[in-house]
Amino acid sequence: MDEGMSGFCIKTAGGGGYGGGNNRASTGGGGAGGTKCGRWNPTAEQVKVLTDLFRSGLRTPTTDQIQKISSQLSFYGKIESKNVFYWFQNHKARERLKRRRVSVEERDLFDGADNIFSEKHAGELEQLTEPERVVETLQLFPLNSYEESQKLRLPRSERNEIRTFSCAMEKEIDHPQLDLRLSFV
Amino acid sequence: MDEGMSGFCIKTAGGGGYGGGNNRASTGGGGAGGTKCGRWNPTAEQVKVLTDLFRSGLRTPTTDQIQKISSQLSFYGKIESKNVFYWFQNHKARERLKRRRVSVEERDLFDGADNIFSEKHAGELEQLTEPERVVETLQLFPLNSYEESQKLRLPRSERNEIRTFSCAMEKEIDHPQLDLRLSFV
DNA sequence: GCAAATTAATGATTTATTCAAG
DNA sequence: CTTGAATAAATCATTAATTTGC
Secondary structure, three states, X not given: OOOOOOOOOXXXXXXXXXXXXXXXXXXXXXXXXXXXXXXXXXXXXHHHHHHXXXXXXXXXXXXXXXXXXXXXXXXXXXXXXXXXXXXXXXXXXXXXXXXXXXXXXXXXXXXXXXXXXXXHHHHHHHHHOOOOOOOOOEEEEOOOHHHHHHHHOOOOOOOOOOOEEEEOOOOOOOOOOOOOOOOOO | OOOOOOOOOOOOOOOOOOOXXXXXXXXXXXXXXXXOOOOOOOOHHHHHHHHHHHHOOOOOOOHHHHHHHHHHHOOOOOXXXXXXXXXXXXXXXXXXXXXXXXXXXXXXXXXXXXXXXHHXXXXXXXXXXXXXXXXXXXXXXXXXXXXXXXXXXXXXXXXXOOOEEEEOOOOOOOOXXXXXXXXXX
């Protein structure tokens, strides 16, 4: 809405970008038919990969990482680097928000006399927030043991130092094995 | 069109969510739970208050300040003055470390935006940004001369405005209003 | 069943802090 | 004291989900 845009130039309007054609929508994969270049509408595969990366610990990818991810994800449909950047920003913030909300609920319940509802809400936490567990489609190349133990000692602040990982989607559709091997090491 | 280029120079960007809530005692080493008197295990509230104080500019609390903080924080669980002292020592040092590492990393990224090796150091530190800041619940009051002189002993980067302050947690009603009004002089 | 209307999610922008270099 | 860079917070805006009346 503003022409100020000093950062990346928003050229979402022009149909041009990213030869990746349209989205191969699987479920929510947007762009049903006509190229409605309103805003990026990620495909289910794209979301899955992004979510796996997030769960593996990635929070604020570097520009290089963003480009690699974007490049790989372009296989599944139209995507730009900025989409990846925004996705991580939003996802990080909103996960934090969810976690905080739930924690406040837990706190309220605990401080109250009885906490009969605690399990219920604990379950909600599991549902709402993304557990940081490694899924089978995500292969983590282990850190060295020292740092791993160090990492475990910091549960409070969501700190992660995942280094190298590759993300491969299992029996999904026809797609190449993603190898987002972002060598952080 | 910057299509061909890597596009997306992160200049002015942002995204995110909201941050209103409060943390919650998770693994509180609190006074109530099992008395595992190994070492201090701060509750989430204690960490929150300490972090807020840190963000408000406090770096090296005086003995009086330490005692008052400790006294107030004892509401949330077992705590001793030395815990507060060590917390500030450690937090100050670690924040400095983090900042230093990040800034080094930034330099590396600038030198070679498209340098594939830059990501080498990147991931290691990307997610190390300081946790969320909370300001709305923190009120600052003017400082006096003693603190001013103390301030001068800090490196420039830490010469923030350190003041007398009170920390009131407004939205979270289930604990008393902290009034950490530390009187210098 | 089906769209219009409404609500929930979430992509994208803008604004404010923060640190530190000059 | 000013300014550059990075990012979190807050907000705007658009799309998908869903509800609802027919």
